[in-house]
Amino acid sequence: MGTERKRKVSLFDVVDETSVAAKISKSNGGGAPMNNNSGNSLINPWNSKPYSQRYFDILEKRRTLPVWQQKDEFLQSLKANQTLILVGETGSGKTTQIPQFVLDAIDIETPDKRRKMMIACTQPRRVAAMSVSRRVAEEMDVTIGEEVGYSIRFEDCSSARTVLKYLTDGMLLREAMTDPLLERYKVIVLDEAHERTLATDVLFGLLKEVLKNRSDLKLVVMSATLEAEKFQGYFNGAPLMKVPGRLHPVEIFYTQEPERDYLEAAIRTVVQIHLCEPPGDILVFLTGEEEIEDACRKINKEVGNLGDQVGPVKVVPLYSSLPPAMQQKIFDPAPPPLTEGGPPGRKIVVSTNIAETSLTIDGIVYVIDPGFSKQKVYNPRVRVESLLVSPISKASAHQRSGRAGRTQPGKCFRLYTEKSFNTELQPQTYPEILRSNLANTVLTLKKLGIDDLVHFDFMDPPAPETLMRALEVLNYLGALDDEGNLTKLGEIMSEFPLDPQMSKMLVVSPEFNCSNEILSISAMLSDFCRDADIARLHSSSMQAFKVPMCIDGEAQKAADEAKARFGHIDGDHLTLLNVYHAYKQNNEDQSWCYENFINHRSLKSADNVRQQLVRIMARFNLKLCSTDFSSRDYYINIRKAMLAGYFMQVAHLERTGHYLTVKDNQVVHLHPSNCLDHKPEWVIYNEYVLTTRNFIRTVTDIRGEWLVDIAPHYFDLENFPQCEAKRVLERLYKKREKEREESRNRK
Amino acid sequence: MTQDLEGSSGSAAAIDSSNIGFKLLKKHGWKEGTGLGISEQDLLGVGEGLLANQRGRLLWKIVVLAGLWAQWLERNRKIFEGAEEGLEEMWDRIRFWGRLEPVETYWKNNKRGLGVDKVKKKAPKPPDAKNITISSGKNEQELPSKKSKTHSKKMRKMQEFERQLQEKEFERAFFREFWPDNV
Numbered sequence: 001m002g003t004e005r006k007r008k009v010s011l012f013d014v015v016d017e018t019s020v021a022a023k024i025s026k027s028n029g030g031g032a033p034m035n036n037n038s039g040n041s042l043i044n045p046w047n048s049k050p051y052s053q054r055y056f057d058i059l060e061k062r063r064t065l066p067v068w069q070q071k072d073e074f075l076q077s078l079k080a081n082q083t084l085i086l087v088g089e090t091g092s093g094k095t096t097q098i099p100q101f102v103l104d105a106i107d108i109e110t111p112d113k114r115r116k117m118m119i120a121c122t123q124p125r126r127v128a129a130m131s132v133s134r135r136v137a138e139e140m141d142v143t144i145g146e147e148v149g150y151s152i153r154f155e156d157c158s159s160a161r162t163v164l165k166y167l168t169d170g171m172l173l174r175e176a177m178t179d180p181l182l183e184r185y186k187v188i189v190l191d192e193a194h195e196r197t198l199a200t201d202v203l204f205g206l207l208k209e210v211l212k213n214r215s216d217l218k219l220v221v222m223s224a225t226l227e228a229e230k231f232q233g234y235f236n237g238a239p240l241m242k243v244p245g246r247l248h249p250v251e252i253f254y255t256q257e258p259e260r261d262y263l264e265a266a267i268r269t270v271v272q273i274h275l276c277e278p279p280g281d282i283l284v285f286l287t288g289e290e291e292i293e294d295a296c297r298k299i300n301k302e303v304g305n306l307g308d309q310v311g312p313v314k315v316v317p318l319y320s321s322l323p324p325a326m327q328q329k330i331f332d333p334a335p336p337p338l339t340e341g342g343p344p345g346r347k348i349v350v351s352t353n354i355a356e357t358s359l360t361i362d363g364i365v366y367v368i369d370p371g372f373s374k375q376k377v378y379n380p381r382v383r384v385e386s387l388l389v390s391p392i393s394k395a396s397a398h399q400r401s402g403r404a405g406r407t408q409p410g411k412c413f414r415l416y417t418e419k420s421f422n423t424e425l426q427p428q429t430y431p432e433i434l435r436s437n438l439a440n441t442v443l444t445l446k447k448l449g450i451d452d453l454v455h456f457d458f459m460d461p462p463a464p465e466t467l468m469r470a471l472e473v474l475n476y477l478g479a480l481d482d483e484g485n486l487t488k489l490g491e492i493m494s495e496f497p498l499d500p501q502m503s504k505m506l507v508v509s510p511e512f513n514c515s516n517e518i519l520s521i522s523a524m525l526s527d528f529c530r531d532a533d534i535a536r537l538h539s540s541s542m543q544a545f546k547v548p549m550c551i552d553g554e555a556q557k558a559a560d561e562a563k564a565r566f567g568h569i570d571g572d573h574l575t576l577l578n579v580y581h582a583y584k585q586n587n588e589d590q591s592w593c594y595e596n597f598i599n600h601r602s603l604k605s606a607d608n609v610r611q612q613l614v615r616i617m618a619r620f621n622l623k624l625c626s627t628d629f630s631s632r633d634y635y636i637n638i639r640k641a642m643l644a645g646y647f648m649q650v651a652h653l654e655r656t657g658h659y660l661t662v663k664d665n666q667v668v669h670l671h672p673s674n675c676l677d678h679k680p681e682w683v684i685y686n687e688y689v690l691t692t693r694n695f696i697r698t699v700t701d702i703r704g705e706w707l708v709d710i711a712p713h714y715f716d717l718e719n720f721p722q723c724e725a726k727r728v729l730e731r732l733y734k735k736r737e738k739e740r741e742e743s744r745n746r747k
Numbered sequence: 748m749t750q751d752l753e754g755s756s757g758s759a760a761a762i763d764s765s766n767i768g769f770k771l772l773k774k775h776g777w778k779e780g781t782g783l784g785i786s787e788q789d790l791l792g793v794g795e796g797l798l799a800n801q802r803g804r805l806l807w808k809i810v811v812l813a814g815l816w817a818q819w820l821e822r823n824r825k826i827f828e829g830a831e832e833g834l835e836e837m838w839d840r841i842r843f844w845g846r847l848e849p850v851e852t853y854w855k856n857n858k859r860g861l862g863v864d865k866v867k868k869k870a871p872k873p874p875d876a877k878n879i880t881i882s883s884g885k886n887e888q889e890l891p892s893k894k895s896k897t898h899s900k901k902m903r904k905m906q907e908f909e910r911q912l913q914e915k916e917f918e919r920a921f922f923r924e925f926w927p928d929n930v
């Protein structure tokens with residue numbers, strides 16, 4: 001069926017080999033003005049060790065990258081301008097080479113001999129920040145974490161010696177909170193700007209301000225798309241440099257007919273490639289964790305059915321909720337042939353769009369692109385943020401194809417027709433800032449001292465209602481006062497790299513005498529969103545968290561069993577706490593985890609996250625405490641503290657038997673993964689999952705009385721839509737009133 | 748007809764002036780009916796009188812968009828004729844076009860490839876409905892079983908929906924023209 005594919009001329013310029021060679025020899029003669037590090041010397045100036053052979057081997061390859069042909073031009077432009085925009089085709093060497101060029105040409109010495117200024121290069125994804133920095137450390141022949149480092153949420157791999165740091169855009173934003181003028185940096189490179197992540201967009205506006213105040217700071221904005229002209233307009237006409245061409249061509253194939261089932265088509269294409277195409281690894285883009293795990297199983301099965309006529313395959317999943325160490329598996333080599341001289345093995349990486357930008361996975365020759373991804377959407381009117389499967393944009397399709405052809409010529413199979421490509425895909429993905437809940441962003445901006453949110457220089461301003469919601473949430477949480485100013489509480493909350501609701505719950509937990517437990521729960525919840533740095537916690541945990549998730553393997557049975565072992569009938573949050581406690585009691589033992597269907601690595605990183613959070617608590621003198629475990633109040637206090645953060649995410653059980661979210665009155669259902677043994681009248685939920693039905697996931701039973709005790713300002717009946725919940729609350733308020741009266745009389 | 752999902756619909760009531768968030772945004776200097784951003788506030792502020800009702804708002808939006816579009820075309824003319832002056836300034840005005848409404852998306856609950864529904868259904872809908880045809884298969888089966896009783900209600904809903912789509916289509920067409928690589 002899909003075997004016949006229409007062949008299309010490469011979308012990319014095929015680089016004329018001879019002209020490259022000619023230009024290389026030319027540029028080698030010239031050399032950059034301050035170039036002290038390009039291979040003429042045998043001693044590495046960074047660590048004073050002799051260069052390894054590998055250094056020279058890589059250097060040879062690096063010099064063939066398109067950006068090297070414009071090195072001089074780039075450095076001159078950098079010298080003459082404060083802001084510079086650079087557009088280059090995927091794989092032309094922007095991410096790995098440009099920061100090194102900058103390092104060679106810019107003086108980073110400070111009066112203090114022991115300290116040097118740094119160069120920062122932002123990445124939208126953690127996996128990219130980690131892998132790219134490793135590659136650059138290798139290229140510079142230094143140890144990762146020393147001269148070249150990376151920094152991602154909850155993990156800092158850099159030192160006092162670091163001069164070039166790759167970090168997620170969210171991390172740079174966090175650094176700006178303590179160092180508003182980013183004085184540690186001499187040059188900031190905003191990479192993959194075309195991705196238009198929330199944090200990158202905020203950094204745009206922020207850095208424009210910082211540049212005005214720091215004439216010695218330079219900014220390089222790098223992008224892979226032509227949208228760069230828009231950037232140029234935004235950055236007051238900063239010069240735009242284009243790097244044409246790429247190293248290896250990528251051939252694009254479209255299907256002749258639309259595919260009835262893209263998942264099946266993707267698997268079929270994998271098998272066909274494995275059967276018919278020359279050696280080379282495969283990268284498949286799918287939408288989410290479940291689909292990816294499903295596809296991995298099916299691919300293994302299908303290839304298994306082919307017998308030993310074909311080479312072995314190694315199928316590796318990649319999605320944001322995998323712990324970083326597991327993510328690094330995509331860089332493992334392909335398996336060797338089963339028998340000597342037998343058919344070669346292949347690595348097959350099945351990934352979400354987190355592998356779409358920046359990554360170079362050595363050995364990938366084939367890319368399969370079904371044309372969909374999960375995209376975040378936020379509707380401020382009903383306050384729901386969700387990830388929905390939607391068609392990708394042309395720019396994304398281009399990025400995906402760019403993952404092939406990085407270390408050799410490649411092929412990209414698009415599982416849709418050329419006509420669909422032309423007519424159905426939007427040119428660009430909507431910037432994330434238009435699709436996100438901005439509560440955390442607003443908190444960050446306030447902390448950065450940007451009070452005029454309405455006139456903030458957004459490249460694409462979000463809808464006013466989105467900002468209203470953010471302000472509303474922060475006001476209810478007590479982070480902003482009624483004038484919109486940051487409160488003391490808000491200031492502390494902004495220091496946590498978490499959702500405002502979660503930060504609030506942590507900050508107030510000592511008042512409920514259970515901060516130790518709340519810390520554990522927060523760490524368990526946030527462990528599963530490996531790709532989030534700021535503001536994204538909520539949405540990524542959506543995709544990632546369900547109770548069986550902290551449990552290895554596929555079987556529902558295993559999940560059920562684990563549930564039986566650790567499940568807490570009052571709620572999923574408490575179940576998570578049980579899992580964490582059991583893990584600690586068993587000395588974090590790996591085989592214990594295995595026997596109990598618990599993912600050891602996830603627990604380990606949760607533990608690490610917890611330690612980081614403890615440090616932040618200590619910085620603000622927040623007490624670490626627990627209620628006596630044998631006390632009846634042990635779990636009650638925990639549930640109350642959670643409510644103090646999540647009172648805006650409450651659902652009420654109607655007489656009709658379904659749940660309605662309080663105030664917004666959306667019909668929701670308890671997610672089937674929950675551990676409850678009953679349907680509580682009131683629940684708090686961690687996330688709202690939009691599918692054919694609307695689910696609330698990670699739920700815990702709470703009592704109506706607590707609502708009126710803990711958050712009367714939110715459950716204010718003056719401001720409440722007519723519904724069953726309102727009537728119940730009315731009764732509760734009356735009851736409280738009566739109790740108060742009685743106690744007064746008694747006195 | 749694609750169900751306009753309870754949760755994701757843009758048709759839920761807009762946040763009104765009694766909301767604390769609304770009040771706070773006004774305290775930050777926002778003018779009702781306008782978008783955010785550096786000069787959006789001034790650019791759109793002129794049409795305040797018009798903005799009292801939905802139609803007026805749409806109209807005004809189109810006027811502004813058309814104006815921006817004209818500027819854009821003007822800009823191209825200038826580029827092609829080599830006259831570059833005033834370019835930056837023009838860009839400054841264009842890029843501040845801020846959104847008034849939140850972005851919408853639809854839930855996809857099947858594994859159908861891109862463009863499949865379109866082929867199968869031989870366009871029972873206007874071509875601009877393309878982004879809904881990609882969505883759910885379940886709804887497709889619901890189509891024939893539509894009861895006449897609920898018909899008119901559904902019709903009204905559909906019309907409303909179409910109107911929204913047209914609005915969106917305009918935005919999209921605008922964007923298509925807008926992106927430099929398509930010029």
Ligand SMILES: Nc1ncnc2c1ncn2[C@@H]1O[C@H](COP(=O)(O)OP(=O)(O)OP(=O)(O)O)[C@@H](O)[C@H]1O
Pocket residue numbers: 065088089090091092093094095096097135224247357358359360361362402405406407
């Ligand atoms: N880990 C690696 N192993 C082998 N080669 C690599 C590796 N990382 C980078 N390269 C080589 O360096 C080239 C440039 O990579 P780089 O990430 O700098 O490109 P880029 O311009 O940033 O691309 P993109 O727009 O896709 O992010 C790659 O095409 C590849 O040839």
Ligand SMILES: [Mg+2]
Pocket residue numbers: 094095096191192357358
């Ligand atoms: Mg890159």
